[in-house]
Amino acid sequence: MKVAFPYMGTTVIYKKLIELLGHDVVEPPEPTQRTIELGVKYSPEFACFPLKVVLGSYIEAVELGATTIVTSGGHGPCRAGFYGETHKKILRNLGYDVDIIVFDDYKSDKTGTIKKVRRLKNGKSWFYLWKSLKTVYSMAKSLDNIEKRIEKMRAYEVNRGECTKAWQTIKTWFDEVENIEDVRKTEGKSNKLLGEIKLIEVPEPNKIKIGIVGEIYVVMEQSINLRIEEMLGGLGAEVERSQYLSKWIDFNLLPKGIGKEHELNILKKGEKYIQEIIGGHAKQTVGHIVDYAERGFDGVVHLMPFACLPELVSQSIIPAISKEHNIPVITLSIDEQTGAANTLTRMEAFMDLIKSIKRTKIA
Amino acid sequence: MKKVFAGIDVGSVSTNVVVIDVEGNILSVQYLRTNGQPIEAAREGLRNLYNEFNTKIQIIGIGTTGSGRQLTGIMVGADVIKNEITAHATGTITHVPGTRTIFEIGGQDSKIIFLKDGMVTDFAMNTVCAAGTGSFLEHQSERLGIPIEQFGDMALTAEKNVRIAGRCTVFAESDMIAKQQYGFSKAEIINGLCEALVRNYINNLGRGKKLEPPYVFQGGVAANKGIVAAFERELGHEVIVPPNYNVMGAVGAAILAKEHIERTGKATSFRGFECTDLEFTPSSFICGGCDNSCEVIKVQMDGKIMAMWGDRCGKWTNSIG
Numbered sequence: 164m165k166v167a168f169p170y171m172g173t174t175v176i177y178k179k180l181i182e183l184l185g186h187d188v189v190e191p192p193e194p195t196q197r198t199i200e201l202g203v204k205y206s207p208e209f210a211c212f213p214l215k216v217v218l219g220s221y222i223e224a225v226e227l228g229a230t231t232i233v234t235s236g237g238h239g240p241c242r243a244g245f246y247g248e249t250h251k252k253i254l255r256n257l258g259y260d261v262d263i264i265v266f267d268d269y270k271s272d273k274t275g276t277i278k279k280v281r282r283l284k285n286g287k288s289w290f291y292l293w294k295s296l297k298t299v300y301s302m303a304k305s306l307d308n309i310e311k312r313i314e315k316m317r318a319y320e321v322n323r324g325e326c327t328k329a330w331q332t333i334k335t336w337f338d339e340v341e342n343i344e345d346v347r348k349t350e351g352k353s354n355k356l357l358g359e360i361k362l363i364e365v366p367e368p369n370k371i372k373i374g375i376v377g378e379i380y381v382v383m384e385q386s387i388n389l390r391i392e393e394m395l396g397g398l399g400a401e402v403e404r405s406q407y408l409s410k411w412i413d414f415n416l417l418p419k420g421i422g423k424e425h426e427l428n429i430l431k432k433g434e435k436y437i438q439e440i441i442g443g444h445a446k447q448t449v450g451h452i453v454d455y456a457e458r459g460f461d462g463v464v465h466l467m468p469f470a471c472l473p474e475l476v477s478q479s480i481i482p483a484i485s486k487e488h489n490i491p492v493i494t495l496s497i498d499e500q501t502g503a504a505n506t507l508t509r510m511e512a513f514m515d516l517i518k519s520i521k522r523t524k525i526a
Numbered sequence: 527m528k529k530v531f532a533g534i535d536v537g538s539v540s541t542n543v544v545v546i547d548v549e550g551n552i553l554s555v556q557y558l559r560t561n562g563q564p565i566e567a568a569r570e571g572l573r574n575l576y577n578e579f580n581t582k583i584q585i586i587g588i589g590t591t592g593s594g595r596q597l598t599g600i601m602v603g604a605d606v607i608k609n610e611i612t613a614h615a616t617g618t619i620t621h622v623p624g625t626r627t628i629f630e631i632g633g634q635d636s637k638i639i640f641l642k643d644g645m646v647t648d649f650a651m652n653t654v655c656a657a658g659t660g661s662f663l664e665h666q667s668e669r670l671g672i673p674i675e676q677f678g679d680m681a682l683t684a685e686k687n688v689r690i691a692g693r694c695t696v697f698a699e700s701d702m703i704a705k706q707q708y709g710f711s712k713a714e715i716i717n718g719l720c721e722a723l724v725r726n727y728i729n730n731l732g733r734g735k736k737l738e739p740p741y742v743f744q745g746g747v748a749a750n751k752g753i754v755a756a757f758e759r760e761l762g763h764e765v766i767v768p769p770n771y772n773v774m775g776a777v778g779a780a781i782l783a784k785e786h787i788e789r790t791g792k793a794t795s796f797r798g799f800e801c802t803d804l805e806f807t808p809s810s811f812i813c814g815g816c817d818n819s820c821e822v823i824k825v826q827m828d829g830k831i832m833a834m835w836g837d838r839c840g841k842w843t844n845s846i847g
Contacts, residue, residue: 195819324840482735491648504593509651512611516646523645 164285165189166231167224169217172383172408173310175334176303181233183295183341185285189229191220194386198223199499205253212468212498213380214246216387221250225259233283235415236267241442241473268415294342301343303409305350309333312357314403317396318371321361327393329356371517374455376405376448377466378474381497383408388466389503391495391510395464398514403460405429405451406444429454436480443473449484456488461517463490464510469498491516531587531787532796533780534571534602535613535773536564536594539633539660540746543571544776545583546784550620554578555773564594565601569802572602576799588796589613589783591775600825600833601806603797606782610775615639615646617778618742622768626738629757629765630774631727631747633660638731640738650731660747666702666719670712674750677716681752684717686710691722698722720752724760739763744771804828813837 167189168177174190181188192198194216202219221232236247247265254261264283269276284292310330317326333353340346373395381388383406395402413422426447433450440446452463465481467474478494485492493513495506530553535542537560545554556574560567589606590599591613599607618628619641628639636659640648652659667674688710691701702715710718728737741763747753748771757765770777787794797804810823822836834842 322840323844327840479734482733485648505651508593508609508611511609512646512649515609515612516649519645520647 164231165229166233167191167221167229168232169234170194170220170384171380173306173334175338176299176306176408178338179302179340180295180299183298184283184287184292189224189227191224191227194220194384199387203499205257209470210249211471212387213243213378214249217246218250218253221254222259225254225261229261231262231264233264234266236265243443298340298343298346300409300412301346302337302340303412305346306337307407307409309350309353309357310407311403312354314392314396315401316357316360316362317393318399318401319362319365321363323397325360326396329360332356371400371514371521372460373400373402374405374451374460374463375402375466376451376463378443378468378471379406379411381466381468382406388497389506391464391466391506394503394507394510398510400514405447436484437477441473441476443471445473445477448474448477449480452481452484452490452492453488456490460490461521462513463492464513465492465494467494467496469496491520527584528582529586530583531780531784532575532585533776533778533783534568534588534590534598535610535775535779536560536568536590536592536598537632537775538593538635540772541567541571542773542776543575544773544780545575546777546780548784550781550784552770552777555770557772565597565806565808568594568598568601572799572802585794585796587783587787587794589779589786591779596835597808597825601827602801603795605792605794605796606779606786608779608782611637611639611646611649611651613775613778613782614744615641615778616781617774618744618768619644620781621770621777622740622742622766625740625742627741629727629741629743630745631659632745635659636727636731636745640735648735650733652730663719663723663747663750666699670716672712672716678749678751678753680713681717681720682755684711684714686714688714688718690715690718717752720750720756721759724753724756728760737761741765743767744774746772748772810836813842815841
């Protein structure tokens, strides 16, 4: 079984799990212009951008020989919950012989989920599976910690691009780990590498912190969001995302009562503005904006796929939140356009706005 | 020799050059068509400036803005290269103090800027499509066979109101044709278009935000009295069109250059009027260093590489000493 997965964020983590279970991994290439073109060509025109890019990346994986694709399903009323099925159908119509295993919310279909796990388990013992999951989970935690550090450092690097380069190196190191012990060692080695990067000293009150919120795919996948983190870092802002893989695992995959406090807390903060889960990450989006305001961030960038319904709802509530919590928010809608010039103009202006607010606050 | 500051706004449709004196008074204004050649337009602007003043002025600071700001900035040796939001806001707030909301509609883009106490508090730019910009109006004027310059005056003569769908340019066009068949006059159709454009603009960029007066309307489209009147009807309030409304970005760039020079006390990095004669060639190539396949822009001046950008890893950007 040659297994592939959707490309989103730090993919070395999914790759590792499939590898530990003894499958051949076909890693889809990071989305490029070609991926987007393929996805756009074969997707329904009005489907949202993540569906298109993921489809393109599946096609590229199949071209590389993948026979099975493993993905998570969505839940809630947003159409993302139906992506797995839509992708299956499109790929079948295109004549690709590929199997898609979709992991939906396990609580709603326990036996189905167990069946799927058995297939992927590849004859390994349940104990071995448990051990592998633990390794991969610790890897996700550790990579997220490192990435968070990089997202702060990038604003102050002396040689532009050095942090991003280190991040690429670190991911290849993590590709080699086999157990929790390795993860620990690699994390140490990575932090040492980061420690060697030369940074400009900036006094605490002058630091600019920007939160990035919105739909999970456009927030996490840098290749399609115009590398917004690197862009903001280059303009001198520390960034933090609303979405990290380890947090997603905590909330969606761990059993009840473990590791969910953070996300529940965020949802509570958004309660005032959006009461119901309306799909996607709309409720998290508003919650995170409130959270960033409370934590003293200077601004928030809200990313949404063009015409994403849940995020359109949050977009229309944002002016009220922004006013009430005194935090500037800018919304960017992400689509096929890859030209970064427009976005750069907006981000530069956004930084000017933040800096002038900061100046009057200090004065 | 009078000491002055210059601002250049290189936009998609027009390229504007403005000169201000040390007190901030506007001495010279040029409005040129970009015609798809931003560098050439900026050069022409500087040449005109030289012909106008010759050695009577000395540029002691220069700023660029607009979509061509980077390239032009390198060519002239700009002290400040600023995004158009900040430049427009700076220009307006200096000339119309107290402004709370700026409507800016240009050839290819439109923006709204919210200010409080002379500071930008929020802004939005149109995304994805060019509905509700000057290009749309220009296209319709061709279609109706009425020069764009007469559009506004004609709209004001409309006797009846026609509602034209303004959500999307393509829909607006078919709706407009349908209304023509109903027998509405050209003036009424034009007025309907102006109203559609304003509705579209406020819905798209205002997005539920509170629009506080005083309102200032600028950009090339502000020349159109029909749109100004439509704004005033929609808002129920007077809308100010400042003098030099079509070059506010360049005015802002000049002011930003002035502030920069005054704050830092530095000498300008302006290359002098001679820069218009230098051979200046931007080019681009796809870097094959990795899978990112970045489109790298390379700018050469008299054979020497002046700047490179567009690479994600910084390999080329950092290669310039």
